[in-house]
Amino acid sequence: xxxxxxxxxxxxxxxxxxxxxxxxxxxxxxxxxxxxxxxxxxxxxxxxxxxxxxxxxxxxxxxxxxxxxxxxxxxxxxxxxxxxxxxxxxxxxxxxxxxxxxxxxxxxxxxxxxxxxxxxxxxxxxxxxxxxxxxxxxxxxxxxxxxxxxxxxxxxxxxxxxxxxxxxxxxxxxxxxxxxxxxxxxxxxxxxxxxxxxxxxxxxxxxxxxxxxxxxxxxxxxxxxxxxxxxxxxxxxxxxxxxxxxxxxxxxxxxxxxxxxxxxxxxxxxxxxxxxxxxxxxxxxxxxxxxxxxxxxxxxxxxxxxxxxxxxxxxxxxxxxxxxxxxxxxxxxxxxxxxxxxxxxxxxxxxxxxxxxxxxxxxxxxxxxxxxxxxxxxxxxxxxxxxxxxxxxxxxxxxxxxxxxxxxxxxxxxxxxxxxxxxxxxxxxxxxxxxxxxxxxxxxxxxxxxxxxxxxxxxxxxxxxxxxxxxxxxxxxxxxxxxxxxxxxxxxxxxxxxxxxxxxxxxxxxxxxxxxxxxxxxxxxxxxxxxxxxxxxxxxxxxxxxxxxxxxxxxxxxxxxxxxxxxxxxxxxxxxxxxxxxxxxxxxxxxxxxxxxxxxxxxxxx
Amino acid sequence: xxxxxxxxxxxxxxxxxxxxxxxxxxxxxxxxxxxxxxxxxxxxxxxxxxxxxxxxxxxxxxxxxxxxxxxxxxxxxxxxxxxxxxxxxxxxxxxxxxxxxxxxxxxxxxxxxxxxxxxxxxxxxxxxxxxxxxxxxxxxxxxxxxxxxxxxxxxxxxxxxxxxxxxxxxxxxxxxxxxxxxxxxxxxxxxxxxxxxxxxxxxxxxxxxxxxxxxxxxxxxxxxxxxxxxxxxxxxxxxxxxxxxxxxxxxxxxxxxxxxxxxxxxxxxxxxxxxxxxxxxxxxxxxxxxxxxxxxxxxxxx
Numbered sequence: 001x002x003x004x005x006x007x008x009x010x011x012x013x014x015x016x017x018x019x020x021x022x023x024x025x026x027x028x029x030x031x032x033x034x035x036x037x038x039x040x041x042x043x044x045x046x047x048x049x050x051x052x053x054x055x056x057x058x059x060x061x062x063x064x065x066x067x068x069x070x071x072x073x074x075x076x077x078x079x080x081x082x083x084x085x086x087x088x089x090x091x092x093x094x095x096x097x098x099x100x101x102x103x104x105x106x107x108x109x110x111x112x113x114x115x116x117x118x119x120x121x122x123x124x125x126x127x128x129x130x131x132x133x134x135x136x137x138x139x140x141x142x143x144x145x146x147x148x149x150x151x152x153x154x155x156x157x158x159x160x161x162x163x164x165x166x167x168x169x170x171x172x173x174x175x176x177x178x179x180x181x182x183x184x185x186x187x188x189x190x191x192x193x194x195x196x197x198x199x200x201x202x203x204x205x206x207x208x209x210x211x212x213x214x215x216x217x218x219x220x221x222x223x224x225x226x227x228x229x230x231x232x233x234x235x236x237x238x239x240x241x242x243x244x245x246x247x248x249x250x251x252x253x254x255x256x257x258x259x260x261x262x263x264x265x266x267x268x269x270x271x272x273x274x275x276x277x278x279x280x281x282x283x284x285x286x287x288x289x290x291x292x293x294x295x296x297x298x299x300x301x302x303x304x305x306x307x308x309x310x311x312x313x314x315x316x317x318x319x320x321x322x323x324x325x326x327x328x329x330x331x332x333x334x335x336x337x338x339x340x341x342x343x344x345x346x347x348x349x350x351x352x353x354x355x356x357x358x359x360x361x362x363x364x365x366x367x368x369x370x371x372x373x374x375x376x377x378x379x380x381x382x383x384x385x386x387x388x389x390x391x392x393x394x395x396x397x398x399x400x401x402x403x404x405x406x407x408x409x410x411x412x413x414x415x416x417x418x419x420x421x422x423x424x425x426x427x428x429x430x431x432x433x434x435x436x437x438x439x440x441x442x443x444x445x446x447x448x449x450x451x452x453x454x455x456x457x458x459x460x461x462x463x464x465x466x467x468x469x470x471x472x473x474x475x476x477x478x479x480x481x482x483x484x485x486x487x488x489x490x491x492x493x494x495x496x497x498x499x500x501x502x503x504x505x506x507x508x509x510x511x512x513x514x515x516x517x518x519x520x521x522x523x524x525x526x527x528x529x530x531x532x533x534x535x536x537x538x539x540x541x542x543x544x545x546x547x548x549x550x551x552x553x554x555x556x557x558x559x560x561x562x563x564x565x566x567x568x569x570x571x572x573x574x575x576x577x578x579x580x581x582x583x584x585x586x587x588x589x590x591x592x593x594x595x596x597x598x599x600x601x602x603x604x605x606x
Numbered sequence: 607x608x609x610x611x612x613x614x615x616x617x618x619x620x621x622x623x624x625x626x627x628x629x630x631x632x633x634x635x636x637x638x639x640x641x642x643x644x645x646x647x648x649x650x651x652x653x654x655x656x657x658x659x660x661x662x663x664x665x666x667x668x669x670x671x672x673x674x675x676x677x678x679x680x681x682x683x684x685x686x687x688x689x690x691x692x693x694x695x696x697x698x699x700x701x702x703x704x705x706x707x708x709x710x711x712x713x714x715x716x717x718x719x720x721x722x723x724x725x726x727x728x729x730x731x732x733x734x735x736x737x738x739x740x741x742x743x744x745x746x747x748x749x750x751x752x753x754x755x756x757x758x759x760x761x762x763x764x765x766x767x768x769x770x771x772x773x774x775x776x777x778x779x780x781x782x783x784x785x786x787x788x789x790x791x792x793x794x795x796x797x798x799x800x801x802x803x804x805x806x807x808x809x810x811x812x813x814x815x816x817x818x819x820x821x822x823x824x825x826x827x828x829x830x831x832x833x834x835x836x837x838x839x840x841x842x843x844x845x846x847x848x849x850x851x852x853x854x855x856x857x858x859x860x861x862x863x864x865x866x867x868x869x870x871x872x873x874x875x876x877x878x879x880x881x882x883x884x885x886x887x888x889x890x891x892x893x894x895x896x897x898x899x900x901x902x903x904x905x906x907x908x
Contacts, residue, residue: 003614071751071769073750073751074751075750076796083614101771105773212610212611215610217610226628226630228657228658228659228660230661239623239624239775266658268619268652268658269655279612279617279620281619281621281624281656283658334776336628336631390774393773393774394776395773395776402778402780402782403778
């Protein structure tokens with residue numbers, strides 16, 4: 001059981017939220033006698049009968065004077081089972097930004113309903129915001145049960161009503177507790193008024209709720225925060241944002257794309273760490289001397305985040321001074337990096353009460369939520385927020401006022417907008433004289449891909465099948481002339497070649513692609529594009545060892561790379577990721593190019 | 607039950623380490639407030655661990671009221687020597703001598719409020735842009751809403767309306783020249799967390815924090831120590847008792863409690879069972895008014 005649970009509460013004074021928190025603190029004996037004495041004194045001054053527990057939580061004088069809560073207040077209490085950090089936020093729609101802030105780090109959200117009023121707009125809004133911010137566990141506290149005669153029917157009615165609404169949300173754990181914060185029933189102790197309720201009290205539920213598996217322990221993500229140098233020591237310090245990292249693990253440094261291994265992992269104070277996981281703060285030593293700095297990210301070679309500067313995101317607008325307008329410029333803080341960003345488009349504004357999408361909206365003002373397209377000057381290394389809250393969340397800062405003006409959740413790389421539609425053709429694939437396919441040859445430079453590809457094209461044409469060779473080198477003279485050899489450009493190079501191959505295949509031609517295409521994810525995307533279009537795709541891995549390729553060195557490139565004249569050369573200073581499940585693997589000893597080409601063709605006929 | 611879980615103090619330490627590194631990476635001239643009090647001792651301990659094996663990349667600053675317990679000053683000097691950190695001292699006395707502030711007079715007078723002027727002077731003189739403080743959100747109601755990165759304007763003042771939303775672990779420390787950010791790495795720690803950490807890490811503290819015999823007297827329901835800075839007045843009968851301090855501030859206004867707890871473990875047990883907050887029990891300065899802390903924070907107090 002993780003000893004620390006972060007809970008967000010949202011609700012208005014009318015729902016009895018402050019009373020509930022006061023009750024939780026009071027009945028769990030987290031309230032100190034001097035605090036309680038102050039509350040009793042004030043209650044007496046105001047002519048209240050008993051201590052008004054709502055007074056426990058109101059903080060700033062401005063709030064006391066206005067009788068409202070205007071910010072996020074953090075409360076701490078502990079039971080023998082757990083320590084709780086309660087982020088307490090006001091409930092009105094004009095405090096949506098506070099609710100969002102409180103929910104950003106929460107494991108559990110407590111949502112209050114007045115049993116007399118049922119599931120009202122505010123309650124749905126809180127549930128939606130919690131779901132948007134990735135809070136996986138919701139607890140609906142049906143309060144003021146004393147005012148509905150402790151009615152089981154009323155409780156069930158509210159429960160059904162809310163459960164129906166919650167199917168539209170991304171919530172995997174939903175719990176209902178009937179309570180009376182005023183009298184204390186089912187808050188800390190069960191109480192005798194509702195014998196029909198068989199579940200745990202609220203506090204007991206919070207002590208038990210299982211949140212450990214909410215963390216992402218699969219995708220290794222370590223955003224580099226700070227470089228620690230001391231003598232010969234060079235360590236990359238950061239807080240684990242995902243996955244489990246161990247000494248000896250092969251890691252990839254992004255965005256440079258260099259790979260190396262982890263020599264050691266240290267905790268604070270130089271404690272050796274056998275396995276690092278979120279939310280540990282660690283310092284990692286790498287086996288090779290690479291140029292790594294703040295804003296870079298360490299991951300595993302076969303599991304990288306998206307790297308994109310054209311993004312889709314949900315944002316919540318925080319500024320009362322200026323609204324969000326498409327075309328405006330901001331600074332975007334994401335993990336440990338900061339880059340300039342422009343809001344390119346506003347897709348829609350979301351009504352947080354009805355979840356209605358207003359596509360005619362032209363901007364967002366304070367507390368409004370919408371989906372935007374962002375362009376960043378440098379690509380972000382990110383995961384969708386649903387998969388990882390740390391690598392998927394960001395804030396926007398106004399470069400002039402320096403205020404934090406928005407929080408955002410990345411949903412993914414930009415998808416083609418609605419304005420791009422498919423034009424259907426009059427000719428179906430079956431009506432074409434020939435059926436196409438794509439043969440994709442991947443492997444190191446000098447592995448023999450092109451020789452085999454040339455032979456394949458020759459044979460296919462000889463057999464009367466339309467075929468066309470798409471050679472990586474040749475494509476770089478035209479279609480891909482604007483691309484270099486960075487990881488990003490290589491990814492784009494592969495994407496374009498894949499799209500062209502798909503068009504050829506769709507037209508009835510066998511596209512023979514000969515491309516180093518070093519990244520597994522890029523090749524997998526090309527395969528996915530073909531599969532989605534119902535086109536055959538054959539991945540052939542020309543597995544010639546590096547030493548052999550280097551000995552052949554047909555274009556003299558290895559020699560130049562070794563001499564340092566070429567950088568970003570696959571196999572020398574950037575990684576090659578072999579396919580996990582290729583359709584065919586060819587080794588240099590398997591035969592001459594004609595034999596090898598025949599084997600590929602056999603595969604195609606199958 | 608799955609593996610890969612950090613202890614409670616592990617989580618809190620990781621959070622604080624993240625904050626220290628974030629500041630070291632993004633600010634030009636940070637400084638850490640170090641009084642020898644337990645929160646600042648814990649804060650310094652975590653800071654040193656955050657940058658291992660490199661030395662602490664910023665100095666520490668003591669705002670000296672001149673009304674210190676002797677044990678605390680000795681401890682301060684020993685601690686900075688052993689940890690190899692650079693200590694700066696800002697003296698309230700210098701501001702009194704220069705006429706920038708005037709000593710409070712009468713019963714209950716203290717130099718606590720005067721510290722603010724000295725702190726802001728030091729920040730200005732050294733162009734500090736980030737100032738680490740050991741404040742915790744559980745200490746006082748007004749602090750429950752304090753940010754981890756708390757923005758201060760060019761006059762060192764805290765404006766509740768200019769505080770920035772803090773989401774996830776993304777902190778916005780941007781500021782203009784002359785403005786600065788107060789940073790509170792221990793925001794989410796409670797008194798019990800601090801003591802548990804002290805016990806687990808075997809962190810040395812001034813002897814004042816543990817049970818010892820001392821001449822004390824009662825005033826306004828608090829137990830104050832007789833010292834060269836504070837003497838009982840007529841009707842306040844001094845007596846000897848076994849006491850310890852829960853906080854150490856200005857000797858003129860920091861009270862102690864009767865306690866037999868002589869080790870960190872015993873203090874942990876005592877704190878866990880305590881029914882009175884540390885400030886409620888022992889800080890006359892916080893009792894001035896209900897909104898005492900909020901007013902003082904606006905002036906730039908830590």
